[in-house]
Amino acid sequence: MWRHIASNAFTFLIVGLFLVAGVVAWGTRQYSAAGPLEAAICFEVPGGGTMSRVTADLVDQGAISSAFIFEVGADYTEKSGLLKQGRFRVPEAASMEEIVDIITRGGRNTCGAEVIYRVGINRTIVDVRELDPATNEFVELAGFVVSDEEPPAAYQEVKADGGATFRVVIAEGATSWQTMTALSQIDILQADVTEPPAEGSLAPRDYEISDGETVSSILTRMQEAQAVILDEAWDNRANGLPLETPEEALILASIIEKETSIRDERRQVASVFVNRLNRGMRLQTDPTVIYGITQGEGVLGRGLRQSELRGATPWNTYVIEGLPPTPIANPGQAAIEAALNPDTTDYxxxxxxxxxxxxxxxxxxxxxxxxxxxxxxxxxxxxxx
CATH class of the missing domain: 3.30.160.60 (Classic Zinc Finger)
Known part of the structure; x- marks a missing residue:
C-alpha cells in the first residue's frame, strides 16, 4: 500500500512540476509579448515612486495586461529597484519587458515638454517644445530670445508644470565670457560666477540642466568634458606637428574654430596653419586680432581697421610670431581633432x-x-x- 501511495505522490509531483513549468513558460511569453496599448503614451515615473505604484499606473493607462506578471518580471530581471524619475514615451504595443527597460534604463526624458537654451555668439535663443507621443514628433510651443522682457506664457507654464526637461546647447566658438554670461542670464540657474573660466577650457556641446542648478556646476562639467576630449585627441595626434603641448593644440583649434564653421573644411584650414608654423610664417588670421581687441567679451560688430591689424597685442598674429598665448574661443571636438590631425597639403x-x-x-x-x-x-x- 505504501508503495502505491508513494507512486501516486511521485506522479502528482511530476504533474505539478509540469504545471509549474507550463505556467512559467506562459508567463514568460506574456512578459515579452506585444502589449495592449493601441497608441503610444507619455508615461511619468514620479520622484520616489515604487514599482507597485508605477505598475498600478500602467494598468490604469492600459499599458500592461497583468500587474502580477509585470512585477514578477521586473523582480526576476533585477530591475525593480532601478526606477528612474522622468517622462518616457511608451510606444504602441510595447511589451512588459520593453516597458520595464524604458522606465529603468535612465538617461534623458523621451517624452513631455522640453526647454532648450541655445547659447550662441551674439544671443541666447530659447525653444519650448513638447513631444507628441502618438507621432513621436515635437510640437513647438514657443521660441524667444533671452532679454529683459517677460518670457512668453508657454514658457512660464512649462516651468510651473515641474516635469519639463531643460537643456543648454553651447555653440562652438563661443568664448568663456560669453558662455558664463549667457548661463548667468538663464532664469532657472543660480548665477554664482563672476570670473569666466580659462579660455578654451569649456566643451561646447549639449548639456542637460536642472532648475536651481548653479552656473559653476555646469561650467565644471564643461571643463571636465573638454579635458577628456583634448587628452584623447592629443594621444591620437599625427606625427611631426609643430605643437609641443596639448595647450598649444587647444590654441590652434580655437583659431580653426573661428576661421570656419564648415566641418569638412576644418582639416584643410588646420593644414594651412600647420604649414605656416613649420615654415616660420606668421599665422595672419583676423580672429586673433579681434580677440586682442575684445578679450572675448562681446562681439566687435564691425570690420577690422588697418591700424588694428598693425596694432601690437599678444594675440595679433599679423605682428607676433607663432601662436598667441591663449585660445581665442572654446573649440569643439571637430576643431581639436583637426588641429591634431590636419590634412596633408601644401596650402x-x-x-x-x-x-x-x-x-x-x-x-x-x-x-x-x-x-x-x-x-x-x-x-x-x-x-x-
Whole structure:
C-alpha cells in the first residue's frame, strides 16, 4: 500500500512540476509579448515612486495586461529597484519587458515638454517644445530670445508644470565670457560666477540642466568634458606637428574654430596653419586680432581697421610670431581633432569664396587671384544691399 501511495505522490509531483513549468513558460511569453496599448503614451515615473505604484499606473493607462506578471518580471530581471524619475514615451504595443527597460534604463526624458537654451555668439535663443507621443514628433510651443522682457506664457507654464526637461546647447566658438554670461542670464540657474573660466577650457556641446542648478556646476562639467576630449585627441595626434603641448593644440583649434564653421573644411584650414608654423610664417588670421581687441567679451560688430591689424597685442598674429598665448574661443571636438590631425597639403593661404567656405592656395599669386574674386563678391553684395 505504501508503495502505491508513494507512486501516486511521485506522479502528482511530476504533474505539478509540469504545471509549474507550463505556467512559467506562459508567463514568460506574456512578459515579452506585444502589449495592449493601441497608441503610444507619455508615461511619468514620479520622484520616489515604487514599482507597485508605477505598475498600478500602467494598468490604469492600459499599458500592461497583468500587474502580477509585470512585477514578477521586473523582480526576476533585477530591475525593480532601478526606477528612474522622468517622462518616457511608451510606444504602441510595447511589451512588459520593453516597458520595464524604458522606465529603468535612465538617461534623458523621451517624452513631455522640453526647454532648450541655445547659447550662441551674439544671443541666447530659447525653444519650448513638447513631444507628441502618438507621432513621436515635437510640437513647438514657443521660441524667444533671452532679454529683459517677460518670457512668453508657454514658457512660464512649462516651468510651473515641474516635469519639463531643460537643456543648454553651447555653440562652438563661443568664448568663456560669453558662455558664463549667457548661463548667468538663464532664469532657472543660480548665477554664482563672476570670473569666466580659462579660455578654451569649456566643451561646447549639449548639456542637460536642472532648475536651481548653479552656473559653476555646469561650467565644471564643461571643463571636465573638454579635458577628456583634448587628452584623447592629443594621444591620437599625427606625427611631426609643430605643437609641443596639448595647450598649444587647444590654441590652434580655437583659431580653426573661428576661421570656419564648415566641418569638412576644418582639416584643410588646420593644414594651412600647420604649414605656416613649420615654415616660420606668421599665422595672419583676423580672429586673433579681434580677440586682442575684445578679450572675448562681446562681439566687435564691425570690420577690422588697418591700424588694428598693425596694432601690437599678444594675440595679433599679423605682428607676433607663432601662436598667441591663449585660445581665442572654446573649440569643439571637430576643431581639436583637426588641429591634431590636419590634412596633408601644401596650402599656405585661404580666403572666403562667397559660399560660406574658402578658396585655398599654395602661392601668393593664386591667393591674390582668390582675394580679387572675393572682393568682387563683397562689392556686388554691398551694391545689392
Amino acid at each position: 599656405i593661404f585661404f580666403v572666403a569664396d562667397g559660399t560660406g567656405g574658402h578658396a585655398f592656395a599654395t602661392n601668393l599669386e593664386d591667393h591674390n587671384s582668390n582675394v580679387a574674386v572675393w572682393r568682387q563678391i563683397e562689392a556686388e553684395r554691398a551694391n545689392d544691399g
